[in-house]
Amino acid sequence: MTGTPETETLDTLKQLLDIVQRHSLSTGGEPLTARLSAHLGADAAAVPVVADRIPAHRYVDADIALEMLADRDPDAVLIGVTGDMRHHAEFADMLQRHAFAHTSVGPVDYASLPTGPDTERTCLGFGVRLFRYDGQPVAVLLRQPNPRYGREQAGLEVLCSDRTVAQRLLAELRALSIEHSVLRGQVITLDATGYEATANGVTFVQRPELPAEDVILPAGVLDRIREQVIGFAAHTDALRAQGQHLKRGLLLYGPPGSGKTHTVRHLLSGTPEHTVVLLSGETLRAIGLAAGLARKLEPAIVVLEDCDLIASDRDMMGGLKPLLFEVLDAMDGLDPDADVTFLLTTNRVDDMERALTQRPGRIDLAMEIPLPDDEGRRRLLRLYSPAPDTFSDAGIAEAATATEGTTASFARELVRRAVLLATIAGEPPGDAHLAAATSAMLASASTLARLMSPGAHDHTV
Structure with missing residues (x-):
């Protein structure tokens, strides 16, 4: 008896999906579920997952802490994950046996992230660490933030048959990440957006x-x-x-x-x-x-x-x-x-x-922090001079007296201008250049003050 067109279409689609799944299993490497089940000693798809979200700027700290925990087990293994759904799916979803959700064991993703002004660390970008913690086998997935896929925070998911063990693991990981934080003792700024690829917000x-x-x-x-x-x-x-x-x-x-x-x-x-x-x-x-x-x-x-x-x-x-x-x-x-x-x-x-x-x-x-007095301006001019004997005491004193009421940054710029004038003239910097720079900067400041004063741009018709 021939089925309806709708039934035949559904049967054809099912056959196609079966073919796709068999092809995926045969060419995609070892199924992730099989590897994790063997490690956990239970069906990975049925094992509870305990998850945590990590701010982007703490990702390197989490990577360091997780590596420390895994390194306690000499038999620890690090594996990667392949499959189009890995960026979109949570850990539990990756382990379900759906045709288009199939994920396999593959190469590990790494990311190079800063740990200081001049240092970097090669971190786990996307992968699973398999090891034993408190005597229990665990699988820990760590993935870095990826705003492209809607992940503004890093993800850390623990697969363990004993949920209390997974929670203890996360608690110790948090403590280790604070103790060994790469931010500790550093000077940092916090970026306005937090999406910077290289700094993860720091x-x-x-x-x-x-x-x-x-x-x-x-x-x-x-x-x-x-x-x-x-x-x-x-x-x-x-x-x-x-x-x-x-x-x-x-x-x-x-x-x-x-x-x-x-x-x-x-x-x-x-x-x-x-x-x-x-x-x-x-x-x-x-x-x-x-x-x-x-x-x-x-x-x-x-x-x-x-x-x-x-x-x-x-x-x-x-x-x-x-x-x-x-x-x-x-x-x-x-x-x-x-x-x-x-x-x-x-x-x-x-x-x-x-x-x-x-x-x-x-x-x-x-x-x-007041404006520098006369003695302060002299000291500043000496401080910023290329060498102690670049300008004479008399030249310094004259410039300091002329620049009464100016700031410390004015003194630094004054020396820079004097050196620039000397460089353009092809001469070593001296008192004449300091005097010329003083006159030019004071004239410029006076002009700017007039332009900025109330009514400066009013015109009588």
Whole structure:
């Protein structure tokens, strides 16, 4: 008896699917399910999966921790996974025996990811580690984030017949990933988008090397700043033993170019054991993440540059801005024993939200970084000169007197301009070039001030 056209079509489709499946099994290598079942001593498709999601910036840490756990078993094996569905399917789905979901054992995917400003690690990009943990066979799938397939976070899935063993494995893995984190002791910035392929949301920055003699400030200012950060860090164990809080805040304020960032760079060079998270501009929105990282990777410093951009006085803004709430919550949310320094800079201290400065534990010390005085300008010009004898004492004194009211960055640019003028003239830099650069820069600054003044562009008709 002949079936209906619909039945015949379905039969034909079933035969086609059977052919495809047999072809896949014969040419695609050892089925993943078979390999895992042999290792686990049970049908892998029926074994429970315990999963965890890992932020992109912690992927290298997870890879290190997983390798450490697997290396305890001398018989541990690392296998790869093939198949079109591997990027879309969860671990359990890969093990189901569907025609188009068939996955096989194949080559391991690797990825080279940064572990510092100049170092990299070859990480497991997509693969499964087979080993024994607490006496139980486990299979752990690790895959890196891939926004192309809608995976903004890394995936780690544990296949084990005993779910409690899988949970213990994940707990130890988290602890190891914090203890051995590649972010610990580094200077990092948090990218605004988090999708950068090479950094996974984190950019490593070279720790600056800036000795105290290269920081030109009024007498006693740098000493107080260093005591709050570097000096405090040297006594954390004793303070903790006496029940004193470790969390602290330092605010550096002053006009643009006065040397706030320069001072911060010196503090970072003097705290080589500290993890540093730098936030500025759009990345200030990552204050919650930065505070969390600092707590886990203490001792740590969180730097918020130009924080007046998000912490303006509530009376001026007509209410607290949401980002200010995040800053305050981050500073208040850490436990008092957290060895974390919040280091803030601002150009407009008068506009700062009072809550940042009135409550101890948010800001413990506010220090002004003023414009350099005459002696400071002389020292700055000497500091930035190519050699100690490039300019005479008289030439330095004349330039310092002429540039009253200018910033530290002005002095650095002044020396650069003088050297440039000498290079163009084919002469060694000297007092004449310094004087010419001084006149040119002061004239340029005067013109700019006139253009920026109110009513400068008004015209009478």
